[in-house]
Amino acid sequence: MADSHPEGAPLEEQLESESETEEQPQNGTDAAQDPETSTSAKPKKKKKKSKKSKLVAALTGNKSSEPAESSQSAAKLSDDHVKKLLDMNPSLKGELAGVPPAKAAEILKKMDAAQLLSGLSLNGKNQKDMASYKFWATQPVPRLDEQSTAEKPDGPIKEVIRELVPKDAAPLPEGYEWVELDLTSDAEVKEVYNLLSQHYVEDDHAMFRFNYSAVFLDWALKSPDWKKSWHIGVRAKGPSRLLVATIFGIPIKLKIRQNVVDVVEINYMCVHKKLRSRRLAPVLIKEVTRRCNLDGIYQAIYTGGVVLPTPVGSARYYHRSLDWLKLYEVGFSPLPPNSTQARMIARNQLPPNTSTPGWRVMQEKDIDAVLDLLVRYLDRFNLTQVFNRAEIEHWFHNRHKPEDQVVLSFVVEQDGKITDFASFYCLESSVIGKMSEKHAKIRAAYLYYYATEQAFNPKEKGLKERLLQLGQDLLIEAKKAKFDVFNALTLHDNPLFLEELKFGAGDGQLHHYLYNWRTKPINGGINEKNLPDESKRGGIGIVLL
Secondary structure: OOOOOOOOOHHHHHOOOOOOOOOOOOOOOEOOOOOOOOOOOOOOOOOOOOHHHHHHHHHHOOOOHHHHOOOEEOOOOHHHHHHHHHHOHHHHHOOOOOOOHHHHHHHHHOHHHHHHHHHHHOOOOOOOOOOOOHOOOOOOOOOOOOOOOOOOOOOOOOOHHHHOOOOOOOOOOOOOEEEEEEOOOOHHHHHHHHHHHHHHHEEEOOOOOEEOHHHHHHHHHOOOOOOOHHHEEEOOOOOOOOOOEEEEEEEEEEEEEOOEEEEOOOOEEEOOOOHHHHHHHHHHHHHHHHHHHHOOOOOOEEEOOOOOOOEEEEEEEEEEEHHHHHHOOOOOOOOOOOOOOOHHHHOOOOOOOOOOOOEEEHHHHHHHHHHHHHHHOOOOOOOOOOOOOHHHHHHHHOOOOOOOOOEEEEEEEEOOOEEEEEEEEEEEEEEEHHHOOOOOOOEEEEEEEEEEEHOOHHHOOHHHHHHHHHHHHHHHHHHHOOOOEEEOOOOOHHOOOOOOOOOEEEEEEEEEEEEEEEOOOOOOOEEOOOOOOOOHOOOOOOOOO
């Protein structure tokens, strides 16, 4: 079991980065590709294509070598392309170790180019070797060379006999020991915060780093029925007792098509940068798996930005500037060619007030109505969490003072009935380096869950118009709350409104993985060109932090 969360990375990113100090962007830290939000948008200059650019073009069929704009079959790969692809993507190279070249080429040709590109490093900065063949070959996950699951029934890949699960943890390297972290202790929460703040995900250019506050960690990791035994740490022995690694699991009920399964959501796996050569990540994964198995949980869900064996579905990040000038000043958003600061500020302006009649902040009295509406709404999707009342209260009803608010939830009440619900959560990033002199943090809002009665009209009449209105009101609320950027994925019904609300395309994907469960691929709201597609809705309906 493994992960995230963007978002010291989610399982897949961390495992491959153990032997390095650089980390990949995750869960929304990727730069947007449209000129408004992209950190990489610069005036185009004609130059000779590099070997890597030529490979990108071969993979995507895109002569301009812009990988995110095409996601066609890689069927035209030559032997030379295959070799270069594997050299550029150590994750795939490790997974295909020992596979004859002809067979490896056949596997790659069946993969979607968007998946290939999301796992390789075009600039060479973040090449990692996470997807070790020896490790993943021992895990109950679909292999990259596995035949289509279309004709196989949904269900567990491996039967786990609870009585045979080891009662003791695997040994750690000399000088380290397992601990259960106590998140009711302010001192231990601070230790987790310090580890994540120094060793979790940064962006490619080491300009921004996720800032998981104590309040955020309390919200994210202490959901109803949380288990202390699933909050796992590794400490150095001796006087310092330094916390050097973590991995966390929370229990959720997951609907996978027609099956409802108790699973663990894995997140915040982080290894101290100086210890990544000790290969702690596989041991962390095995340990959280062992503990969950002892509790009768045999399946997991996790996300990440690179290709592992094997995504059940993938979505793409989109970003909407709220304070364009601040984003420009910290280097997040460039000034597009032939534009001006004044023009960009004007382009991203929003109305001062919300426009939906009956719109208000969610209150405790709304919990039952929100539960009913959200459960019905999410039942339209193939992969989603099944909420109960306690979870609605925990995840959406904010009891914190304004400066500590993690989630902001709103409802629309008409004639005494809750007809709509919408929410977003807050995740700050610290600005590091010289850019921090003017602004210390970026406040990012992440679109969370929403629901509307309009979804149940015949042929979804009025759904798009309603979501556009609700989406704009969420942007206005985020702007009022001093957020700088609003991030969203292409899952849920988001393809209906992202582009019209001026969200810009991100340059990465978020892959969703199921551990010890086989099912057919599930749509993530994007088409073969890696763009939002209304016809690809109805697949992924879960938001992982």
